[in-house]
């Protein structure tokens with residue numbers, strides 16, 4: 253493993269080491285790769301993470317969580333990005349949902365939905381994106397909820413929804429009013445409710461976690477299925493986006509570091525012209541440059557996480573961290589593929605998985621152009637460009 257250059261507390265280091273040990277024991281890289289090739293969720297690792305208390309990080313102990321906050325979540329997600337990328341993506345969704353319920357849920361909703369999530373007894377999906385586009389989401393949002401007596405009937409179609417085939421519960425954004433941004437509400441919808449149909453998509457990456465098209469056909473939910481306030485769903489989601497951006501950036505850093513580590517090991521072993529290819533300066537320099545970028549990105553992620561935890565505004569810093577991490581991670585995996593050359597095509601080796609999986613966090617949850625738009629507007633002071 254590469255030495256870590258950014259300081260964390262002794263407790264945070266213990267968390268990192270405990271998590272690394274658990275993953276190595278339960279799901280070593282060969283198993284992660286086998287499950288990824290078989291497009292299978294790693295149920296053993298999920299159970300082991302629950303046992304270790306990873307599901308409850310970010311939620312106080314008095315609410316049945318494990319304590320800790322955004323920094324601890326980032327540390328966990330970097331490790332998972334490095335060792336088990338699909339599970340890292342699962343955990344980004346999990347941490348977003350648990351934060352949304354913690355901040356907006358009623359006491360009854362916390363007991364019914366949050367506690368089982370924190371214990372690893374249930375799984376949740378977040379359903380925002382629609383086929384019309386994920387970036388201009390307010391224009392493309394067509395899913396509607398209409399009143400029927402005391403109940404709501406939800407109809408519409410969602411796209412690219414992680415985990416919808418395997419989750420127990422979904423947080424669904426639907427239109428409940430006319431106003432563009434103040435006319436959306438969040439609903440807690442059981443995935444087994446009548447009228448819910450998830451269809452798994454044949455995707456090229458994050459293969460250990462299902463990605464789905466979701467259809468909702470007059471799905472009946474009671475009045476108390478609303479999460480937070482009526483018509484206030486979009487601001488409630490936006491309030492969690494900086495945290496999600498930081499978490500996605502942490503996974504990207506993990507993928508980038510993982511790619512550097514496996515490539516370093518390969519270059520130390522692979523022979524050409526009578527010596528390991530890692531002895532050629534050109535190979536060393538490519539990895540050193542990739543390493544500088546990923547460590548710079550990680551220092552920004554950690555600073556954004558610390559500020560977010562302290563309650564400070566992090567919209568600019570988290571956008572910078574997200575952009576820098578995604579860019580650096582894509583470069584790390586590209587460098588890895590160059591150095592592995594033909595062996596990069598071997599589906600039993602992890603470098604091709606890093607190379608494919610890293611693409612997700614270039615455009616999600618906030619794509620690279622929108623990160624730059626935000627930095628230009630809120631840091632450089634330019635007028636909004638879109």
Ligand SMILES: Cc1cc2nc3c(=O)[nH]c(=O)nc-3n(C[C@H](O)[C@H](O)[C@H](O)COP(=O)(O)OP(=O)(O)OC[C@H]3O[C@@H](n4cnc5c(N)ncnc54)[C@H](O)[C@@H]3O)c2cc1C
Pocket residue numbers: 345377378379380381384385386387388411412413414415455457458463612615616617618619620621622625637638
């Ligand atoms: C594997 C996977 C898992 C996902 N999981 C979930 C999930 O669990 N829940 C969920 O709700 N969604 C999920 N998504 C959807 C994801 O959040 C969207 O794909 C993402 O928001 C981008 O939306 P889009 O793909 O529709 O791209 P589009 O919105 O069509 O954007 C296309 C391109 O246009 C550019 N662009 C758009 N507007 C501008 C602008 N103003 N300035 C400059 N450039 C612009 C973008 O940069 C991008 O390059 C997932 C997607 C994938 C692939």
